[in-house]
Amino acid sequence: MIRLALERRLRHADEYLRAHRLTHRVDALITDAAPEDVILDEVRRRRPRLLVLDTHGHRPIMDLFVTSLTSAVLNRAPVPVFTGA
Numbered sequence: 001m002i003r004l005a006l007e008r009r010l011r012h013a014d015e016y017l018r019a020h021r022l023t024h025r026v027d028a029l030i031t032d033a034a035p036e037d038v039i040l041d042e043v044r045r046r047r048p049r050l051l052v053l054d055t056h057g058h059r060p061i062m063d064l065f066v067t068s069l070t071s072a073v074l075n076r077a078p079v080p081v082f083t084g085a
Helices: 002-019 035-046 060-076
Strands: 051-054 081-084
């Protein structure tokens, strides 16, 4: 069920970027590694010009995780990061 929800989010992101005629690549990566390490490793490997990082809306239970993940990526990313809710 979680995988389907994530695939739907990726599909929506892809459709949005296509609608705005932006060159992009959307990939799903499933791993047990820490999310911030995976994101930063992929950024270093792929060398994008911009990282778009989706964040959840305000949900008190998720805020601790999302905030720490977002902060870790923002503080260590070698490229500009765009975040949205």
